[in-house]
Amino acid sequence: MDAPLHAEPLDVPAELALVAIDMEKYSQIPEAKMAAARCDVDDIVATVLAECQLPNPQELPGGYKDSGDGAILLFPPSVLARLVDPLLGRLDAALVRYERQRMASSPVLRLRASVHIGPLSLPDHRGNAINDTTRLLDSQANREALSAAKDSGGFLTAALSEIVYQRTVHAGRTQDLGPHHFLEAVARVGDKPGFEQPCRIHVPGLTGPAVHPYVTDAASSASTPSPPAQQTAAPAAAAASSGGTFQFHAQVSDPTIANSIETVRIDRRQR
Template identity: 85%
Template sequence: MNAPLHAEPLDVPAELALVAIDMEKYSQIAEAKMAAARCDVDDIVATVLAECQLPDPKELPGGYKDSGDGAVLLFPPSVLARLVDPLLGRLNAALVRYEQQRLASSPLLRLRASVHVGPLSVPDHRGNAINETARLLDSQATRQALSAAKDSGAFLAAALSEVVYQRAVHAGRTPDLGQHHFLGAVARVSDKPGFEQPCRIHVPGLTGPAVRPYLTDAAPPASTPPSTAQPSDAPATPAVSSGGTIQFHGQVRDPTIANRIKNVRIDRRQR
């Protein structure tokens, strides 16, 4: 049996899938209720992960990183598509059920989320992947999408990195979510001027165009050229006139001109 390769400092770490979540307005919750609210979120997330048959991140060394008002969860990259569908939809549904049963004295729970994939060393979490996941979560686009969620009765807004979108959604691995459920945007963070990345925004229950009015950094919609447009090198089609006379100084065959002139009267008299 071959001995395992010795890891060198410049080796690329193994790739992992990452999900980050953050509670909206956690700092505004009364201190005496913070722990209970956070516990409720943890219970909801754990239940939904089990429903989606996803592995428990806490079973991976360093697979669960607490961020105070949220967490970063690590998964094997093979389950990446399931972190988009069904996870996001079921997480929103669980938050809706929580809201329907919530006591008036309990704080409302609304979440932002981000999904990314990339090389990351554990358990020390060294690598750009975790930083990019956090910045997608904190981006203006994700925060603005949460306003769309509020107006539509949803409790979750999520940002997918472009690589996640391509591997999961564009590749057809999300059976209940199509490309129209996502909106292309640019992720920017106000206090991180050097960060700017393309992403895809998703609000459960809404299509991408429905979210567009809420975002200032939405990508421009793709323009579709008119079906009647001619290639630039195609010869221009002459305008059809209601009348006029064209003389041909030589013998021609009828099909020669039939495709160019709509109405033709041919005088076949020999002169």
């Protein structure tokens, strides 16, 4: 058996998949209730990971990094697709169930999440991968998308790095999620002016176009195109308003005319 290669300082660390989560308005929770709320989030995440048959990050040396109001979870790269689907949908569903059973004195639990992949040194967590994961989590696009979740009765929004999207959704490795479930956007962070990366925003239960009005940094290509009927109706309407005259050289029905022209005067006299 060949001896393992000796690691050099400039060697690229092994690639890992990363999921970051963050509780909305954690700092506004009364101090006496912070620990209980955070414990509830940890229990929900642990249960959903088990449901998705995902490994426990705490069994990987350095695989769990507490961030106070959230955490960064590390996984082997082979499970990347499951970190998108079914994890995100089931995590949102678990938060919905929690809300239905929540005592009035307990805070509402809403989460932002991000999913990324890249080389990362353990157990010291040195590398751009963890920095980019947290910035995707804190991006303006991800924060704004949480309003879409609230308005639709959801409790989760997630920002995927472009490489995660390409390896999972675009590659067809997500069974219940397709491209229309994601909004193409640009991740920017207010206090990190040098950070700007393409990302995909996902709000479980919504399509990308439904989230689009909430996100300032949505890519222009993500805007919903006008239906063909609306595009062709404008010239016809303009012609009608200008008093244009139309001659038909074959028999037509009134509905056919009305669908194309706003106002029409039909002369039914036989010639």
